Amino acid sequence: MSELINNREYLVPEQGRRQEMLKEIMKDLHAGKSVDEVKARFQEAVGDVTVEEISAMEHALMEEEGIPVSEVQRLCSVHTAIFKGSIEEIHRSSKPEDQPGHPVHTFKLENREIERLVNFKLQLHSDKFRVEDSTEMIYKLLDDLNLLLDIDKHYSRKENLLFPYLEKYGIYGPTKVMWGVDDGIRAMIKEVKGKLMNYDGDKETLSIDLARIISEVNEMIFKEENILIPMALGKLTEDEWVKIAEESELIGFCLATPESKWIPERVPMVGVESGEVVESDEQGDAKQMRQGFVKFDTGILSMKQLEAVMNHLPIDLTFIDEHDVVRYFSHGKERIFARTKAVIGRTVQNCHPPQSVHIVNELLADFKSGKKDSEDFWIAMGDKFIYIRYFAIRDAEAQYMGTLEFTQNIAPIRALEGQKRIMS
Numbered sequence: 007m008s009e010l011i012n013n014r015e016y017l018v019p020e021q022g023r024r025q026e027m028l029k030e031i032m033k034d035l036h037a038g039k040s041v042d043e044v045k046a047r048f049q050e051a052v053g054d055v056t057v058e059e060i061s062a063m064e065h066a067l068m069e070e071e072g073i074p075v076s077e078v079q080r081l082c083s084v085h086t087a088i089f090k091g092s093i094e095e096i097h098r099s100s101k102p103e104d105q106p107g108h109p110v111h112t113f114k115l116e117n118r119e120i121e122r123l124v125n126f127k128l129q130l131h132s133d134k135f136r137v138e139d140s141t142e143m144i145y146k147l148l149d150d151l152n153l154l155l156d157i158d159k160h161y162s163r164k165e166n167l168l169f170p171y172l173e174k175y176g177i178y179g180p181t182k183v184m185w186g187v188d189d190g191i192r193a194m195i196k197e198v199k200g201k202l203m204n205y206d207g208d209k210e211t212l213s214i215d216l217a218r219i220i221s222e223v224n225e226m227i228f229k230e231e232n233i234l235i236p237m238a239l240g241k242l243t244e245d246e247w248v249k250i251a252e253e254s255e256l257i258g259f260c261l262a263t264p265e266s267k268w269i270p271e272r273v274p275m276v277g278v279e280s281g282e283v284v285e286s287d288e289q290g291d292a293k294q295m296r297q298g299f300v301k302f303d304t305g306i307l308s309m310k311q312l313e314a315v316m317n318h319l320p321i322d323l324t325f326i327d328e329h330d331v332v333r334y335f336s337h338g339k340e341r342i343f344a345r346t347k348a349v350i351g352r353t354v355q356n357c358h359p360p361q362s363v364h365i366v367n368e369l370l371a372d373f374k375s376g377k378k379d380s381e382d383f384w385i386a387m388g389d390k391f392i393y394i395r396y397f398a399i400r401d402a403e404a405q406y407m408g409t410l411e412f413t414q415n416i417a418p419i420r421a422l423e424g425q426k427r428i429m430s
Contacts, residue, residue, distance in 0.1 A: 028063045036073060067179075102247070103239060107268025109168070109250045110235055112259065116160050117227045119261035123153055124220045132216040139209045144202050147216070151199045153261065157223070160260035161188040164230070167250045167257070168238060175241045184226075184234060191222050244270050324411040325399070326354045330370060333408070342392055342413050354409075373398035374406050384416075391417040 031044045067073045103110035128150040135143045165188065169181040198215045205212075242250075251268050298309045307315070316323065316336045322343065324335040330353045335345045354370075355363050372378040373396075383394040395412040 025063060025066065029066055032063060032067055036067075102244065102268070102270055103235075105268055106265035107251060109163075109247055109254060109268075110239065111268070112251075112254065112262075112264045113160070113164070113235065114231065115262045115264070116260045117231065120154075120157060120160070120223060121227065123150065123261065124223050128154065128216065129220055132213060132220070135216075136209065136213045139205070139207070139212075144205055148199060148202050151195055151202070154195055154219075154223070155192075155199075156260045157195070158192060158260075159258040161192070163250075163254055163257045163259075164188070164234070167253055168234075171242050171246050171250070172238060177237065177241070180234065180237070184229065187222070187226060187229075191219070191226060194219050194222065320414065322411075322413040324413075325408055326411075327408040328374075328406055330354045332357060340415075342387075342390065342415060369396060370409060373409055376404070376406075389417060390415045391420055 031048050034044050035041075102108055105111060128147070131143060131146045131150055135147060165181075165185050169185065172181055194215070198212065198219060201208075201212055201215065248268075248270060254264075299306050300309065300312055317338050319336065319338065322336055322338060322341050322345075324345065325333050327333050332349045332352055332354055335349070337345070349357050354366060358366050369378075369381055372381075379398045379400075381396045385392050385394070393414050393416045397410045397412065399407045399410055401407055
């Protein structure tokens with residue numbers, strides 16, 4: 007352990023020193039020095055830089071040095087030129103992000119299409135326009151820019167799905183900077199499109215604008231793939247990537263769509279009784295059922311686990327199906343109303359005294375007709391105060407599947423006063 011402790015003592019001041027040098031170099035850029043002037047000093051003093059160091063440096067420039075976000079956005083384009091080739095590779099033993107459907111795979115897939123559009127089509131048409139500003143060439147450029155406007159979906163997924171997770175981990179600076187640059191690119195595309203639609207003969211200015219769009223779009227691709235994505239991969243959990251993938255379709259995709267749905271690998275389950283490994287993918291569902299597992303939308307439980315969970319709930323449950331037949335009841339330690347296994351398979355009407363059957367039938371009729379979805383009763387019984395609730399259970403198409411009875415002694419809950427914040 008001693009060598010680890012010594013390394014830590016060395017690394018912390020070393021990281022602080024590198025951060026200070028990075029900040030000094032960026033402040034020099036802010037003061038007007040050229041990229042060439044600081045690049046040599048960067049290579050000599052800092053060398054390889056991690057994405058985390060860039061993130062921390064941008065944050066420090068805004069928070070500690072008071073440099074406005076807009077100025078950091080400008081410097082962002084400049085410092086990218088310095089960092090190119092210096093950002094260390096993050097090697098991973100397994101790369102789910104390389105699998106089709108993973109949000110990172112989709113971002114990169116789109117970037118390749120965006121590169122093809124701006125570096126080949128738009129660049130080619132821009133070069134020809136510089137030579138001959140014909141109507142035909144203007145239409146071709148307008149077609150290219152209309153396609154490029156699709157980049158809004160790429161940026162929107164980044165800003166609305168990825169950035170919130172980064173901010174959850176306290177990463178605010180890079181997201182603010184990148185969002186501002188995204189907006190700038192969006193505005194440039196729209197502005198140049200407007201100029202082309204109302205072309206006034208100023209070929210030179212339009213050519214410069216088009217070149218700037220191509221440059222900014224390429225720079226953003228570099229920043230995404232060398233700074234943003236590695237940083238996100240280092241922070242987000244697999245479940246968070248799954249949520250991003252699931253919600254991506256709501257915003258849409260830019261110039262390319264995922265080849266397939268990403269299904270991350272999960273640790274295989276082991277049969278409770280048999281000890282046999284059970285697959286957790288869709289192909290393993292049938293086998294899981296045979297092994298005694300129940301698959302829900304939100305997870306998989308063995309029958310043993312499911313029954314234990316139901317019997318540990320501080321409530322009593324009884325379920326009757328759409329034909330009024332009792333199919334299940336939970337069996338906790340202190341069941342309020344006794345149930346025996348003899349009721350399973352009997353109609354609920356046969357489980358009640360004749361004088362109360364009409365109430366049962368009326369309730370079930372209201373549930374089946376859709377007039378009601380629930381009904382509540384509460385009664386005092388000795389030292390217990392019993393809360394009895396009935397819920398109509400319906401499928402995704404709102405078809406009646408049965409009724410769930412939910413019974414709980416809420417006397418201890420009603421007796422609560424004040425608050426309890428310390429574990430007893």
